[in-house]
Amino acid sequence: MRKKTRAVQLFMVVGIASLLLVFRDQDKARSGLGARVTSAGMGSARVLGLKYQQWENQYVKGGGDRNLSVGLGWFGGLSTEFTEATGNAVINLHDGTVAVQVSGLPDGPAWDVWIIQTALGSAHSIIPDSASIMIKLGSMTSHANVASLFANLAIEEVSRLQPDLVVVTREGRDPTQEIVLMGTTTLFHDLFWGKIKRKVADPAAYSEGNSGQSPNLVSRLLDHLVGTVQAQGPIPNPTGDLESLITKGRNLFLNETFNGNGRTCASCHKENNNMTIDPRFIATLPPDDPLFVAEFNPDLAVNFENPRLMRGFGLIQVNKDGFDDLANRFVMRGVPHTLSLISSSLTPTILDGTSVPPLNRLGWGGDGAPGGGTLREFAIGAVIQHFPKTLKRSPGIDFRLPSKDELDAIEAFLRSLGRSEDPVLANMKMRASLAETGRELFTDDNTGKCFFCHSNAGAGIDSGPLQGVNANFNTGVENFNNPAAATGERIPRDGGFGHSPNPDGSFGNGTFNTPPLVEAPETAPLFHNNSANTIEEAVDFHNSTAFNRSPIPRGLRVHLAPDQVKAIGAFLRVLNALENIRSSTDLETRAGEATDRSQVSELLGLANSQLQFGIDILSEAGLQPDVVLAMQTAISLNRSAIGTDDSSARLRLIQSSMRQSKAAKRMMVRIQSE
Secondary structure, three states: OHHHHHHHHHHHHHHHHHHHHHHHHHHHHOOOOOOOOOOOOOOOHHHHHHHHHHHHHHHHHOOOOOEEEEEEEOOOOOOOOOOOOEEEEEEEOOOOEEEEEEEOOOOOOEEEEEEEEOOOOOOOOOOOOOOOEEEEEEEEEEEOOEEEEEEEOOHHHHHHOOOOEEEEEEOOOOOOOOOOEEEEOOHHHHHHHHHHHHHOOOHHHHOOOOOOOOOOHHHHHHHHHHHHHHHHOOOOOOHHHHHHHHHHHHHHHHHOOOOOOOOOHHHOOEHHHOOEOOHHHHOOOOOOOHHHHHHHOHHHOOOOOOHHHHHHHOOEEEOOOOOOOOOOOOEEEOOOOOOOHHHHOOOOOOOOOOOOOOOOOEOOOOEOOOOOOOHHHHHHHHHHHHOOOOOOOOEOOOEOOOOHHHHHHHHHHHHOOOOOOOOOHHHEEEOOHHHHHHHHHHOOOOOOOHHHOOHHHOOOEOOOOOEOOOOEEOOOHHHOOOHHHHHOOOOOOOOOOOOOEOOOOOEOOOOEEOOOOOOOHHHOOEOOOOOEOOHHHHHHHHHOHHHHOOOOOHHHOOOOOHHHHHHHHHHHHHHHHHHHHHHHHHHHHHHHHOOOHHHHHHHHHHHHHHHHHHHHHHHOOOOOHHHHHHHHHHHHHHHHHHOOOOHHHHHHHHHHHHHHHHHHHHHHEEEOOO
């Protein structure tokens, strides 16, 4: 037990200690990304560091110090043939063995399995090319719907190779020719294994004293890293380098079109609109905004978007089940925000109607990312879906795919957004009586029952074998009234998770992913089809026949009175406003530390956006005018700070704004520990 504890603690220390070196090396590999943004914006280096540490703790606890696991799945737009097959590849870092198992491949033909390290730089995409390092593990055939492969990598290959992809092809084909199944590693995998080994450890340490026996790679790596850290002295603070990586990711997210139709990631995930879009925001955009490319690019006029549903209801056309029948195989979905992914991307440990992959729960069905279902693959899939110049979606012609290092930066930005943890509702007491009544109902197992699926207003199950993880449910939303249907526009039934065809024309198993609720009031309309315009409408949906006749357990059915619906809505609005203050305070703190005026303006502008959202969601329900006034005063002080040349005066104004926000928080909630 002591040895394992030592290993866990050491990797925690070494992982953070190595970040500074990692990001310096990454910077050398990246070309300039432009200077249109100068700060990390809504991204927080502190949040990213905390999320990495949380991930690492769980990863080591689950055996990550021994095994690197990569999920495998069909990748829309890149896979050369459709399949519902999914699987997993596990690389044992102790002895170099690799175990691959895939379910769903047809019996008969043979399949080759490859481990790949892609080249860095924007000249090379994440997809294998001639500059990639590709190792064929061997071939496998499927028997009774399951294909398995066990192979051995030389210990030198394990120690030097940084796996970015695992690819399955048909026998005799290599990954530059075709891809049937694919999965990627993640930024956190890179930090924990690949880059620590490649940038810090001495490869010679793996072979010394071998004496003809296979060395224990992890033990040798630990011994070497102990000496490295001891020799370096105090562990450096990596915050500045994290900030730099996040800023580069933000630049890409906001500005990079990937040689496509003009859209960027921020076309649908607006930073000043809580990383989403809605009809009210869409109405403020100019006619030539790339979001409306289907209205002025003839090659995208049909089967790419539905402008009427986009403008009127914020619905985006998504071909989640493949691009082979664009006229029929699509769904219309709202844009999910990308805040607080720590709460909404956790994978269940037991069967809940879905499978692994996906490794992260992303998108409304929980399977928004192709391949292995990682956040990195979500970004690749978004480029293929939303960025093409024509509906052929040909990589290198209709767009360029992101490179490995660009995906690192984008993933860093996305993982740095929002909260690092869910609030602890048991420690809170709302000052406003209506909001406090709502909190009590929300956490009541007999009345509101909200806590079961939204523990602490997040996206995790409250108890039982799925405690703390994000799961899928069929709550009957597709059987509820959808206002967009009244337009007469064609809206195919959304089958949710998966790709299996159903008699009603949908594809999937009918389940959808549980979203976090802390940010729900400010990111309305809600549900996967934007059918609820307010948080109160979303709460009241759970009184509907559609919900109470859905496959949810009988014990979770609810019957809320109108005043109870209003109270729960008030509670969630106040909770959201508290998150706005947390976010704005973080942005103001960083603005107070910044010396560059453009950074100050960016950060304070975003802080004011957060404060304004808090004002809006409280004012819409007539809640806490005293809080609204304090937040309005904070906005005014920040505006004065933006226009002030004197740095000392600017800091005093920012600090005064933060005091107003702190006062507003105390007007809303009493924390038991305070």
